[in-house]
Amino acid sequence: MPCVVRVAMPSGLISATGGVTDQSTTSRIRSRFKRSSHTNRSNLWNMQLLRHLWSLPLLAAAQLALAEIDIQNINSISQEYDYIIIGGGPAGLTLANRLTEDPHVQVLVLEAGASRPNDPLIDIPGFLGSTVGNSSYDWLFETVPQIHANNNTFIMNRGKVLGGSTAINFMAWGRPALNEIDAIGALGNPGWTGENLFKYMRKAETFMRPSPTYALENNLTFIPSAHGTSGPLHNSFSKFISDAQRPWLSALEALGVRKIEDALAGEDVGAWMAPAAIDGTSVTRSYAASAYFVPVSGRTNLNVVTGAEATRIVVQNGAAQGSMAAATAVEFRMGSERLSVRVKPGAEVILSAGTIKTPQLLELSGIGDPVILQGFGIDTKVALPGVGEGIIDQVFFGVSYELKNDSIITLDDLRDPTFLADAFAEYETNKTGILTLGVTGFALLPLQTIVGSSKTAVKMIDAQAAKIAKGNYTAAQKEKWSVIIEGLRAPRKRGLIEIVAFPGFFTSASAPQPGKKYLTFTGNLHFPFSTGSIHIASGNPLVQPSIDPRYYEQEFDIQVLVEALKFLRRLGKTGGFKDLFEAEVDPGVEVQTDEEIIDYIKNHGGPEYHTVGSAAMLPREKGGVVSPELKVYGTSNIRVVDYSILPIQISAHPMSTLYGISEKAADIIRGIVTV
Numbered sequence: 258m259p260c261v262v263r264v265a266m267p268s269g270l271i272s273a274t275g276g277v278t279d280q281s282t283t284s285r286i287r288s289r290f291k292r293s294s295h296t297n298r299s300n301l302w303n304m305q306l307l308r309h310l311w312s313l314p315l316l317a318a319a320q321l322a323l324a325e326i327d328i329q330n331i332n333s334i335s336q337e338y339d340y341i342i343i344g345g346g347p348a349g350l351t352l353a354n355r356l357t358e359d360p361h362v363q364v365l366v367l368e369a370g371a372s373r374p375n376d377p378l379i380d381i382p383g384f385l386g387s388t389v390g391n392s393s394y395d396w397l398f399e400t401v402p403q404i405h406a407n408n409n410t411f412i413m414n415r416g417k418v419l420g421g422s423t424a425i426n427f428m429a430w431g432r433p434a435l436n437e438i439d440a441i442g443a444l445g446n447p448g449w450t451g452e453n454l455f456k457y458m459r460k461a462e463t464f465m466r467p468s469p470t471y472a473l474e475n476n477l478t479f480i481p482s483a484h485g486t487s488g489p490l491h492n493s494f495s496k497f498i499s500d501a502q503r504p505w506l507s508a509l510e511a512l513g514v515r516k517i518e519d520a521l522a523g524e525d526v527g528a529w530m531a532p533a534a535i536d537g538t539s540v541t542r543s544y545a546a547s548a549y550f551v552p553v554s555g556r557t558n559l560n561v562v563t564g565a566e567a568t569r570i571v572v573q574n575g576a577a578q579g580s581m582a583a584a585t586a587v588e589f590r591m592g593s594e595r596l597s598v599r600v601k602p603g604a605e606v607i608l609s610a611g612t613i614k615t616p617q618l619l620e621l622s623g624i625g626d627p628v629i630l631q632g633f634g635i636d637t638k639v640a641l642p643g644v645g646e647g648i649i650d651q652v653f654f655g656v657s658y659e660l661k662n663d664s665i666i667t668l669d670d671l672r673d674p675t676f677l678a679d680a681f682a683e684y685e686t687n688k689t690g691i692l693t694l695g696v697t698g699f700a701l702l703p704l705q706t707i708v709g710s711s712k713t714a715v716k717m718i719d720a721q722a723a724k725i726a727k728g729n730y731t732a733a734q735k736e737k738w739s740v741i742i743e744g745l746r747a748p749r750k751r752g753l754i755e756i757v758a759f760p761g762f763f764t765s766a767s768a769p770q771p772g773k774k775y776l777t778f779t780g781n782l783h784f785p786f787s788t789g790s791i792h793i794a795s796g797n798p799l800v801q802p803s804i805d806p807r808y809y810e811q812e813f814d815i816q817v818l819v820e821a822l823k824f825l826r827r828l829g830k831t832g833g834f835k836d837l838f839e840a841e842v843d844p845g846v847e848v849q850t851d852e853e854i855i856d857y858i859k860n861h862g863g864p865e866y867h868t869v870g871s872a873a874m875l876p877r878e879k880g881g882v883v884s885p886e887l888k889v890y891g892t893s894n895i896r897v898v899d900y901s902i903l904p905i906q907i908s909a910h911p912m913s914t915l916y917g918i919s920e921k922a923a924d925i926i927r928g929i930v931t932v
């Protein structure tokens with residue numbers, strides 16, 4: 258067996274702790290941020306969006322940071338693991354942490370990406386988004402051309418690094434309504450209730466309260482009992498709130514959107530100021546690797562191997578013999594080496610490779626739809642047609658405004674290398690300034706608010722319900738959609754569109770102008786009806802799967818987004834925003850008719866990075882892949898624990914829910930709870 262890499266904790270390019278930054282350090286920082294050698298990877302939508310957000314010098318700095326990252330060879334993989342976890346993202350590392358609390362349990366984690374401790378582009382909150390699109394951190398998956406989205410292809414960004422997408426994401430910390438989890442339970446998943454899962458979400462987190470003065474000045478409210486106080490994952494309110502978003506709550510109130518005390522307490526329809534996954538003490542990103550791995554990295558019963566890409570689970574027996582199929586080995590690659598680790602009797606393999614890679618690995622292992630598997634010469638070990646089917650992906654678009662007042666600080670300032678260097682020095686010295694920023698202004702709106710009329714909303718809902726009733730869909734599909742319809746009919750209990758105030762230029766049709774400042778509103782469709790699939794495109798594990806979310810196949814989705822864009826334009830003309838904005842930049846006033854708006858959204862909107870459903874937790878006869886215990890049907894020792902198990906979408910950003918799912922899964926696996 259080869260040597261195994263265990264991640265070391267080098268000092269890194271930039272210390273994450275505070276301290277005095279002297280003059281020579283500041284000049285070094287300045288010159289670093291002035292260098293530029295980054296070349297743009299793609300002209301696809303997401304890439305344009307992020308290219309506008311982040312300057313070339315910053316991305317060059319990322320390359321310098323990479324050179325400093327270290328991985329050490331420490332020991333060898335043994336053959337005696339109780340759990341082999343594929344994927345060192347939020348789910349994989351939560352499980353690894355909890356399962357190794359028992360010193361007699363041996364755990365191996367295989368992570369395809371590298372470990373990047375003390376990487377400033379991950380750790381410094383205000384650099385959010387800077388690693389998205391950089392192949393050293395990002396898988397850069399691509400969809401197939403989307404026929405209902407002007408045939409556009411979209412990049413599906415996902416973290417390829419220890420910590421998974423939590424290392425590269427935007428850190429928004431939210432939770433769905435309690436009743437949404439109850440609805441997932443009612444689809445055939447006993448034991449999955451809102452109350453129960455919220456308990457696990459709180460277990461995962463430590464919430465840092467803001468000081469009473471800061472809370473009062475910035476309208477930050479919270480209900481203490483809704484938050485965890487001793488979990489590994491830290492969250493807090495942003496220490497920097499741009500003046501560009503000050504009118505958020507009052508302008509929304511003028512449009513009939515009430516402020517809610519705390520969107521994490523089980524009801525999330527309304528407007529709020531949100532915390533982010535930022536450790537309020539160190540003022541660094543709190544993510545799966547820093548929260549769940551680093552504190553326990555010294556455990557001798559935990560072996561986390563980075564740069565190790567799992568390629569197949571070797572599965573024996575199966576339906577043909579009438580017995581349960583069982584994993585006997587996991588094959589993986591490290592560089593050009595092909596390796597394998599045995600699954601000892603009684604041990605388990607847990608797939609936590611994320612919504613895109615988990616179904617691919619199942620299919621490569623002979624678990625999936627026999628027709629698809631045969632097409633690639635793969636023997637069927639478990640016939641499970643639900644694998645990779647029924648995926649639902651949230652989508653979003655932006656409306657950007659140029660600010661009248663160029664002295665307001667926004668993320669746009671970071672495109673200026675001198676400002677960036679100063680901001681960096683301020684962050685290093687005091688842990689203050691724009692580089693401490695997390696996105697704060699959120700609201701979740703029901704259709705009734707978006708269209709401004711209950712009657713119109715009900716008409717749209719009725720039309721969609723009738724279309725579904727008449728359509729040639731399976732009963733299981735109709736049942737899932739009925740949950741969304743039910744939500745749409747209960748505007749106080751369930752929202753449909755989330756809107757966010759992003760303090761900077763975050764649209765892709767135009768480019769930001771030097772010296773100008775912007776605020777972007779995003780409109781995010783959190784319950785799309787359009788449903789697609791992810792399947793292998795080759796028997797070669799290194800060929801990425803075919804991802805087809807079928808964006809806007811259900812016309813209702815695009816109709817709602819058109820209405821959302823109109824709502825955001827109304828918001829831009831309301832209250833304090835009216836005086837703040839010089840002009841709408843994207844889509845721009847020339848885009849007026851519904852057809853023009855549709856084109857704008859299809860060409861300049863895209864994935865919100867929250868895909869669910871590729872290994873759905875549902876009864877097997879309803880297309881389910883895993884049971885409520887998260888066991889893959891037809892197998893004795895394979896589970897899936899990641900975001901792919903959600904059978905329908907939720908109204909919130911995934912992280913809190915996913916950590917909660919993973920905490921609960923750890924208790925199920927350890928036998929602490931039964932479902």
Ligand SMILES: Cc1cc2nc3c(=O)[nH]c(=O)nc-3n(C[C@H](O)[C@H](O)[C@H](O)COP(=O)(O)OP(=O)(O)OC[C@H]3O[C@@H](n4cnc5c(N)ncnc54)[C@H](O)[C@@H]3O)c2cc1C
Nearest residue numbers: 344346369421422426427428429567611866900910911912
């Ligand atoms: C750009 C972006 C912004 C986002 N913003 C937010 C936000 O603000 N708030 C929020 O709550 N959520 C956000 N999300 C979503 C959130 O981060 C993800 O939903 C969540 O991390 C998904 O977790 P997961 O375990 O399913 O998969 P991932 O986080 O993708 O983890 C999977 C891990 O498995 C590894 N892996 C995959 N295949 C293999 C293999 N074959 N062998 C070994 N390892 C493998 C991957 O490298 C990765 O580390 C964002 C996501 C992205 C990409």
